[in-house]
Amino acid sequence: MGQVRINELARELEVKSKRVLDLLPELGVADKKSHSSSIEDDVAEKVRAYFKAAEQAEQEAERQAAAAKAAAAREAAERAAAQRAAEQAAAAAAREAEAAAAAPAPPSGARPGLAPAARPAAGVPGELRRVPARPVAAAPATAEPAARLRPRAVPGAPGAAPVAPGKPIYEPKPATKAKAPARTHLDKRFDEGERRLMHPVRVRVKPEPGERKAALREAAPAPAPRPAIQVTITEGITVKELAEKLDVRAKDVIKVLLDRGMLATINQSLDVQLAGEVAQNFNASTSVISFEEQSLQEQVPAEAKGERAARAPVVTVMGHVDHGKTSLLDAVRETSIAAGEAGGITQHIGAYQVEVRGRKIVFIDTPGHEAFTRMRARGAKVTDVVVLVVAADDGVMPQTLEAIDHARAAKVPLVVAVNKIDKPGALPERVKKQLADRGLVPEDWGGDTVMVDVSAKQKTNLNQLLEMILLVSDMQELRAQATLPASGAVLEAELDRGRGPVATVLVQDGTLRVGDPFIVGSVFGKVRAMFDDRGRVLAEAGPSTPVEVLGLTALPEAGDRFQVVTDEVRAKQVASYRGQKVREAALAASSRLTLDQLHEQLQAGTVKELPLILKADVGGSVEALSEQLEKLSTEKVKVKIVHAGVGAISETDVLLASASNAVIIAF
Template sequence: MRRKGPVPLQELADELKVDPKVIIKILQENGYKHVRSRTHNLNREMEMLVRRKIEEQRRQISQDLQVKKQIYKPTQPTPSARRPKKRDDRRRDERQPRRTKKLTKSRTKPKAKEKSEPKKQVDKIIVTGPMSLREFADAIGREPEEVISEAFNMGTLLTINHILDPEMITALAAVFGVDVEFSEAAEELIEDEDKMYSDWRPRPPIVTVMGHVDHGKTTLLDAIRGTNVASQEAGGITQSIGAWRVRKGDYEIIFIDTPGHEAFTAMRARGAQVTDIVVLVVAANEGVKPQTVEAINHAKTAGVPIIVAINKIDVPGADPMRVKNELMRYGLVPEEYGGDTIMVEVSALKRIGIDDLLDAIILKAEELDLKAPYKGPARAVVIESRMDTRGRGPLGSVIVRKGTLKVGDAFWCGPTYGKVRAMYDQSGQRVNEATPSIPVVVQGFEEVPRAGDILVVVGSAQEARERAEEYRKTMKYQIERRIDVKLMRRIQEKLKAGEKLKVPVIVKADTQGSVEALTAAIGKMKYKEIEPHVIHSAVGPVTPTDVELATAAEGVILAFNTRVQNDAKSLAETRGVPIRSHKVIYHLLEELENILASNLEPEVEEVKIGEAEVKATFSTKAGTVAGCFVRSGKITRDALVKVVRDGEVIAQSRIASLKRYKDDVREVQEGYECGVRLENFNKFKPGDIFEIYTRVERARSLTKEE
């Protein structure tokens, strides 16, 4: 019986009796670089690839075994006879004893060794409740800056104290190859969030057409659009909306009209995975070309199934069989060859095979079992945006992912916000609401939104404004952190190894006199741990060439009283090169000193903020809760706790949950009662004292050489 929908990697590993890491390695070696965790779901193509590779490996092992039997004595055990048992034992025990032992071992390493070696990554974490980014980084054995950087690459701007939601925890854990298990308490939180949405129903598939230039991609889109009378009315309007709907019988399909593969990747970069299916257009007379391979890699990286449309079958020299054979080299095996890639032969110009292609898309969509909640606060993805020239202000073309978007809804969208004043469909007609997968143009943004940003409906215009403002502040902070993170990692590695580091500096200024003055001032900056070193100086603006040099040297650029070219600024943000620009030399030197100082390990100080007495204990599904009375100061949700009994500290932990009556709260002040649950400790009893404290990081200052 053919399975419908994706199969969990762990489930396939259990079925094939192999370690999940074997499957992950196979997929990564065959282009699926994004697969890093056993929790990943595999589409049909990935599943068939794994089955084929595992079968080939076992066949090879069997052949090797026969050869060894002829060489070695029958009584001598072979490695291949021992390995399955070892693998089975590991798989059977991987969830508890082995992994627990591994974590314990990593925590008890001598301190001297910890300083010289990076933190050891764990295999699995157990989430018991809300978790800050810092707590998450500690749990997986990574530096917070690494997590911040990866989140930024995913399109999410986070600070070190940001509270991560379950989806973000799962996504970040997958990036670092860590499994996540949510405890009963955490599952309850997820369920509470899910309660916001209801009425789950099938939704139309969202399709992106990709392929090499001149292989007939635009002609194919026009041919598909021509199958729907409603779409013909849109004409040029479809270009402005960026997506359009096609009906085939009782089914509806949404096509995204993207200008190229870069747009496909740009939306993914902000975590806005919109596409369900990619239609790969390949010309029957030309075969696989560089952009074809690029499109395949984009789709595989996104984990999106591919349907191949072999176009131009009517032109001289067309050879669909050759195309199929070429595609097999890139992991796309046709169904007739035992694979799982649907390949349809079409002629977009003569409208041949268009219905077959639409049927194939519908079949794949049914296999994926696409569903979404129709009730709840809407979430949508911006696919295009522009400033309207007819007085309607900023417009954003969006595709709804959850809930139903309605006229009058207040929303925030990345750094901007607004209220839905009006919505338009692909034909330019006004609509009052949009359900999951449906594309509409939204009027009501305060500023032009960015493609890939998430539109989130909230309860009021005030809340929308506050969320957008918070995003803007975080974005500014995050961009600065991301620019410095590469340099910071290198500096910290050198400092941990006990080396004195010279940080490469490129100096640009308005005059030669300014260049010499700034270079001389930098030369006098001598510190014990770290010091700057000018590797290039010149008169003129900061150019892309300067950025390339700074990238190669892993250095910084200082610009005094001169401009930074726009293309250099964009390249610097992409490459992670810090550029500091000022019109006062003193301010520029301060910036450089701050860059150097920020990379020194901060001093950590414990600050007591409150004290509470345990009055009673209660058992709940999530664990034991201490009923406390706050005697002094306050208790905050993100605080640390020392449990004191008879004047001695018997445990140190973090607060897992903080409640007053049945409500979760951020803090409880002196003189009030509350319920406290701690992480990994529940043996408290009435009379125990909770000393509440936080750790404050204080920046170290640079020490000048004498």
């Protein structure tokens, strides 16, 4: 049965991935937490059916709402039309009533409303005194236009000339005694300022700049507060990914960043601290996990406890220098590797597999010299059981105490191997007493620390030691699942001239196969080839298997987490982001000589520096040498590490040494 990713299904349905994730628990799938998780095809069909039904229901609701809205609009239009008709009818009736009330009465020999004719001046014949009255129209409709067309009397203007008798004439009256012509109710309303317009005149006033936006902001309702949510973020999260997790638009996140003085694009990576502060603006709290953890959560569904099978224990051998750690491993593996090491001191972290009665045990040999304390601490972080080797003739030494502290810090059980019991000056009981004083009480003394007297040279009690290791590991119930994508830790990395960057990886869970893409620290790569501790080519490596991996783009740091990924693009982006952070930290830590510092040095006297360039075959040796050489600085001479790298001395190193007057030290 096939699978489909949640984000692809959401893109197909044109919905957000969060809606699909919220629906899955209702369908019986409660273990999907990310939009990149995959679901079965039958579950995907249920999701499609759900959203299809929801879409149909939404369309039906929209159709019914549109029909109801149209019906309401028609009803409102009918009511408005009826109201307008009633208002028009009432207005017409009112106008008719006012017109009837203002109409003149029938004529009774003289025109009503006009004053008697003025007496003529002296010398005018008497027959001209009588002026026939002007006939009045019967209907007021004809009298109204006549009254409007009649010119008004102007003060100081001469009156009309006398006319012959028998002709109807309008005799104007003096202005002081003239009476205004009869006027309708509309004229009265105009004079009183009660002008009613059919269409009100809309005066457009240009608003001031920003006034319209301010008014809109004041009129807009306040947005509802967002509910508090919890989101999980990883290092190097982009603006787009953060917006998807917060369920907001990317431009809203960009606006928040812009308010903080940061101009960001949609694909720009953010620090986890900055991303958390941005999320607080949207009422969201954040939890930070590594990219490896997120990748594992996306690839691996919630598995039952019964699916995990027992795995081989990983054992770290620790102890003081020259107490016989390598000789003990040599005796266990029945090989001889101590002869090929410089000065009899283990230079690299080595990982070896041995088989005891059909069961495998993985041994990690960490250096015992004081300079390699950090390498030994790395070895304790990946181990299940620590074998503390103490020489019976020397007893507890300073590095023995350091090994005990590392094991206790890692909360790893200890198995003490009292070595060199075959030597004449061996005092195993004294060693047990010294360890008991440090809190490691032997079992035969009533404590809980397993102690075995062994001799690596004579191969005495080695089987008993291996059985005790298996017994202690069985008490921890060590389990792993081989079907998961591989995850583990880098024990050591070196630059091989013919093979390029090579990393020694301990697979802690899952199965690593050739061709798997992976990320380790700030390095991305694909497994091109794998080799076991005996140099044999492997096609796959299960849990608790140490392998050498080829196919890295650069050298990782020892102790970095190794994780197989499926999203190669995202893995490359995270690796690039981590590399950028490492470079920024290196630039910030680099010392720069300012003029003030130079002046202080000149006043204090000549300060000499010894610039050094360190090259070694593995990264652990470089770190150890750097720490020890920097401790040699004095008030007169300061040791300065100009460059430290892994691999053979190259022409670039020589040119750098020539330019900086540095000394090259190779180890």
